[in-house]
Amino acid sequence: MxxxxxxxxxxxxxxxxxxxRTTGVAIFFFLLIHVLDTSLVRVSPEAYNEVIGAYKTPIYGLIEAGLVAAIVLHAFNGLRIIAVDRWTWALRHQRMLVWVVWGIFVVMMAAFLPRHLGHVFGGA
Amino acid sequence: MTATAEKTDSTSEVGAVPTFTVTLRILRHDPEGLDGREAGAEYWEEFTVEAFATDRVLDALHTIKWEQDGSLAFRRSCAHGVCGSDAMRINAKNRLACKTLLKDLNPSRPITVEPIKGLPVEKDLIVDMEPFFASYREIMPFLMTTGPTPERERLQSPEERARFDDTTKCIMCAACTTACPVFWTDGQYFGPQAIVGAHRFIFDSRDEGEWDRLEVLNDKAGVWKCRTAFNCTEACPRGIEVTKAISEVKKALTSGEV
Structure with missing residues (x-):
């Protein structure tokens, strides 16, 4: 035992x-799928249209929301890491900078989500 | 606990140190398999002890070992935060048992005590420190100079001394290295302590081996494995800014200047 x-x-x-790390791996797999579905256009434009059409379903709409969330977090935390590596001030205040990252994340998602979800579920 | 406090304790309640009951939940590892256990078995065991408000986790461990279960194994030497023997995971965080007061840990709930993570457990709270010391040896933690030895001491200005003052405080308890998420999953990584040990010499104006050490730390298993999780800085019982030291080594490598 x-x-x-x-x-x-x-x-x-x-x-x-x-x-x-989690958002980084998630974004990597999205990019992998994205490269594959885009390259489909060289194989068959019909197949490409069909696959891209699937992105318009509500499930993909929610996944897209998750994707944007992952990218926003990864991007701004990446800037935090650069700042921590570069300036002693940022290194000593890294915990506060974590909350700055989350603050920016909340603001950006608050601006993005209503519009995005309106498109996804409003059938615009 | 002072001698005077003990004296008043036995004669009257005036000035008595308040006592309380505390439960310690210890993750034990039995390498031999006694009492019908499998060899190498791991299990949680709870002990209840009476403690003073002035007692540290180490005092509670002593009480358990001396009065309840002599088979409990842990390391300690000076018991005053200098030797660095009793780093352990207390309430899921690396600390020195001799510097952590029980009353600061919410004694109304069981206090968990586990061995530090990422090094092989030998028995109970004792881990094999050899991989940790091996990393320290790799960075050559000794003065390296060229030319003839001077007849008098090697002089240094207070400013030159201040550059590496922080990293001279290390007691090699391994609290930082075994708090590092990268070290847990990658045994090749030198770990924060070895980089602190290297920093102490790299930024010492009297030492001339800085580029030998920087070359070692520029390796795959070196400073670039640091992901700035800051667990090391928060775990250090000496208050060394470990991540800052690692960052300074990174900067020396990127700028080529020490």
Missing amino acids: SPAPTLYRGREGMWMWLVH
């Missing part, structure tokens, strides 16, 4: 490392 050890109680930095 081998009982589960506790989850290490790291702080903001550790969780943002996890967020960065």
Whole structure:
């Protein structure tokens, strides 16, 4: 028997490392699929249209919302990491910068989601 | 606990240090398989002890070992935060058992104590520190100079000394290295402590081996594995800004200037 050890109680930095890695892997797989579906146009334009048409369904609409969320988080946390690597001030205030990243994320998603979801579910 | 406090304790309640009951939940590892366990079995065991408000986690471990279960194994030497022997994971965070007061840990709930993560467990809270020390040796933690040895001491200005002051505080307890998410999954990574040890010499004006060390740290398993999770900085019982030291080594490598 081998009982589960506790989850290490790291702080903001550790969780943002996890967020960065998770969103990074998710974006990578999206790009992989995206390159494949775009390259379909060389094979058969009809097949391409059919695959691209699938993106208009509500399920893909929600996945797209997730994709934008992942990219916004990854982008702004990436800027935080660059700042932390470059300036001692940012290094010492990295925990506060984590909340700045989440703040920007909330603002951007608040601007994006109503419009996007309106398109997806409003049938515009 | 001072001698005076103990004296008043036995005679009257005036000035007595308040006591409380605390439960420790310890992750044990039995390499031999005693009491019908399999060899190498891991299990949680709870112990309840009476503690003073001035007691540290180490005092509770002593009470358990001396009065309840002599088979409990853990390392400690100076017991005052200098030797760096008793780093362990207390309430899911790396700390020194001798520097953590029980009353600061919410004693109304069981306090979990586990061995530090990422190094092979030998027994209970004792891990094999050899991979950790091997990384430290790799960065050549000794003064390297060229030319004849001067007849008097090698002088250094206070400003030159200040550059590496922070990293001289390291006691090699491994709290930083075993708090690092990269180290947990990649045993090849030197880990924060080895980089702190290298920083101490790289930025020492008396040392001339900085580029030998920087070359070692420029390796795949070196500083570039750092993902700035800051677990090391938060775990360091000496308050060393570990991530900052790593960052300074990265900057030396990118700028080519020490």
